[in-house]
Structures are given as structure tokens and as C-alpha cells.
Amino acid sequence: MRLGHGLDVHDLKGKAMLFGKTILITGVSSGIGARTAELALQLGADVIGVDVRAPAAALSAFIEADLSSPLAITDLVARLPQRFDALCNVAGVSGTLGAAKTLAINFYGLRALSEAVAPRLREGGAVVNVASIAGFGWRANLERTKALVGVQGFPDVDAVVAELGIPKELGYPISKEALLLWTFRAAHQPLFKARTIRVNAVSPGPVETPILREFRSVLGDARVDSDIARVGRAGTAPDIAPAILFLCSDGARWINGANLPVDGGLDASVNAEVLGF
Ligand SMILES: NC(=O)c1ccc[n+]([C@@H]2O[C@H](COP(=O)([O-])OP(=O)(O)OC[C@H]3O[C@@H](n4cnc5c(N)ncnc54)[C@H](O)[C@@H]3O)[C@@H](O)[C@H]2O)c1
Numbered sequence: 579m580r581l582g583h584g585l586d587v588h589d590l591k592g593k594a595m596l597f598g599k600t601i602l603i604t605g606v607s608s609g610i611g612a613r614t615a616e617l618a619l620q621l622g623a624d625v626i627g628v629d630v631r632a633p634a635a636a637l638s639a640f641i642e643a644d645l646s647s648p649l650a651i652t653d654l655v656a657r658l659p660q661r662f663d664a665l666c667n668v669a670g671v672s673g674t675l676g677a678a679k680t681l682a683i684n685f686y687g688l689r690a691l692s693e694a695v696a697p698r699l700r701e702g703g704a705v706v707n708v709a710s711i712a713g714f715g716w717r718a719n720l721e722r723t724k725a726l727v728g729v730q731g732f733p734d735v736d737a738v739v740a741e742l743g744i745p746k747e748l749g750y751p752i753s754k755e756a757l758l759l760w761t762f763r764a765a766h767q768p769l770f771k772a773r774t775i776r777v778n779a780v781s782p783g784p785v786e787t788p789i790l791r792e793f794r795s796v797l798g799d800a801r802v803d804s805d806i807a808r809v810g811r812a813g814t815a816p817d818i819a820p821a822i823l824f825l826c827s828d829g830a831r832w833i834n835g836a837n838l839p840v841d842g843g844l845d846a847s848v849n850a851e852v853l854g855f
Pocket of ligand 1 (some may be wrong): 606609611628643662670683784785786
């Protein structure tokens with residue numbers, strides 16, 4: 579049977595999950611974002627990629643943008659189509675650039691982009707935030723996390739960092755703590771919820787991508803190696819991408835405000851140790 583787009587129904591085998599969807603993916607030029615884009619294309623989606631540097635692979639479209647800059651985000655949004663189905667917020671930095679820059683990219687820029695494109699996401703669409711198991715301390719640091727998330731818009735991040743006394747070495751985990759708390763809140767914010775746009779997070783453990791080398795220099799080899807030893811190996815970008823795209827798909831239509839660890843069981847192992855069983 580012939581369908582639109584010049585396809586036969588048999589061509590759809592294995593592609594139906596995302597066929598006909600348009601997905602915006604940030605951080606598309608490396609690691610998890612690059613694999614997410616590759617898989618989304620294989621599953622039948624159109625992919626609009628965003629990154630500070632150009633991707634090696636061909637995409638449906640690519641827009642260069644620096645997500646640490648409010649002006650660049652305004653310019654990016656002006657160049658995006660009026661309608662698409664999902665936003666995958668994958669771009670992120672390790673913390674080596676300092677706490678302000680890290681918070682700007684990993685949280686305030688991500689949130690600004692998500693809020694700006696929300697009216698363009700189709701009803702039933704999805705936002706998927708790539709957080710980290712490094713952000714699981716959000717509850718223990720609740721007052722600080724609430725203060726960060728409570729700042730409206732895209733603030734002067736240097737001033738926020740100075741006011742809250744955030745040290746350079748904590749920029750990364752704190753940015754992911756804020757991202758997780760905002761994910762839970764945004765799922766119930768009218769901007770998203772009134773149009774049944776789901777907002778979820780995927781939290782990887784250590785993954786073999788270029789950023790892992792930087793985590794090793796920030797956290798030390800011993801910490802990274804012990805996390806990897808708990809679950810037998812580091813993750814790979816192909817381990818993470820399917821979880822991100824599942825949350826974009828209609829199969830995840832009843833999943834909202836969730837955080838999915840994709841870590842080979844690392845978080846469960848740490849919890850078991852803390853709880854003594
Ligand atoms: N690799 C890991 O161990 C790990 C673990 C937990 C969470 N994560 C998260 O996964 C996400 C993807 O990381 P990855 O492992 O693929 O790393 P990566 O370094 O391979 O990819 C990150 C991408 O983000 C882009 N980027 C950086 N700053 C940007 C900016 N200002 N504007 C636009 N794009 C920018 C980079 O150019 C790069 O293409 C990040 O949010 C990271 O925090 C990674």
C-alpha cells in the first residue's frame with residue numbers, strides 16, 4: 579500500500595515510532611546528541627539540529643547557536659519552524675568553563691529555549707531534558723535548588739552564582755539539580771500542560787563521550803572508575819539515545835514529569851548501599 583511521502587507501508591517497518599515527526603535536538607554535533615539524531619532519522623523523524631559547532635553527519639536542518647547567550651537563543655527561535663513535535667535538550671558542558679557559564683548552558687539557556695518554543699510544539703508533544711545522576715542531590719539541597727529555579731527568565735548568571743556562593747567545582751551538579759527540579763515543575767506549568775506537552779528527564783550515569791574526559795579531570799579518575807565498576811562498564815551514546823526518543827514518542831503519552839535514570843543500575847546500587855541492603 580502506498581502512503582504519502584513516496585513510501586510503501588512496508589518501508590515503515592521499524593520506522594513507525596517517529597514517522598512524520600519533526601524533532602529539535604540540541605548538542606547534536608557530538609556524543610549523545612549525535613546518536614539521538616542518527617537514531618531519530620533511522621526511525622523516520624526529521625531532525626533539526628542545534629549546536630555551537632557543525633555536525634559531521636547530515637541532518638534535515640542545522641542551526642548554529644550558542645545556548646549560553648540569551649540573544650543567540652532569540653535569534654535561534656526566530657529561525658525555527660512554526661510547528662514541531664519534540665525538543666530534546668541534550669547540549670551540556672562539564673563545569674570546566676566555570677559555574678556561571680555551566681549554569682547558563684545546562685540550565686538557564688535550556689529553560690529559555692524550552693519556554694520560547696513551547697507554543698510551537700504540537701499538542702501532545704514532548705520536551706526531554708538530559709540531566710544526570712550528578713543532579714540527584716536536588717532534594718538534599720532543596721533551598722538552593724529552589725532559589726536557582728525561582729529566578730525568572732534568563733538572568734545575569736554571574737550575579738546569581740555570586741549571590742548563592744556557588745563554587746566552580748559544583749557548577750555541574752548544581753546545574754543538573756536545577757534542571758531536574760524545573761523538569762518536575764514544568765510538567766505542571768500551564769505553558770506546557772495546557773497543551774498536553776510532556777516534560778521529562780533522562781539521567782545518564784558515566785557515558786563514553788568527549789565530556790567524560792573532562793569529568794575525569796574535575797571529579798578524578800578514582801570517582802569515575804568506581805562508578806563504572808559498580809555497573810561493569812561505562813554507558814555509550816547508543817545506550818542513552820533510545821530512552822530519549824521513547825520519551826518523545828506517542829508510546830510515552832502517559833509519562834510526564836518523570837526522571838528516567840539510564841545508568842546500568844548505578845543509582846540503584848548507590849541507593850542500596852546508602853539504605854544498607
Ligand atoms: N557523557 C557523560 O558521562 C554524561 C553523563 C551524564 C549526563 N551527560 C549529559 O549528556 C549531555 C550530552 O553530553 P555528551 O556526553 O554527549 O557530551 P559531548 O561533549 O559529546 O556533547 C555535548 C554537545 O553540546 C554542545 N554544546 C556545548 N556547549 C554548547 C552551547 N553553549 N551551545 C550549544 N551547544 C553546546 C557541544 O558542542 C557538544 O556537541 C550533556 O547535557 C551532559 O551533561 C553526560
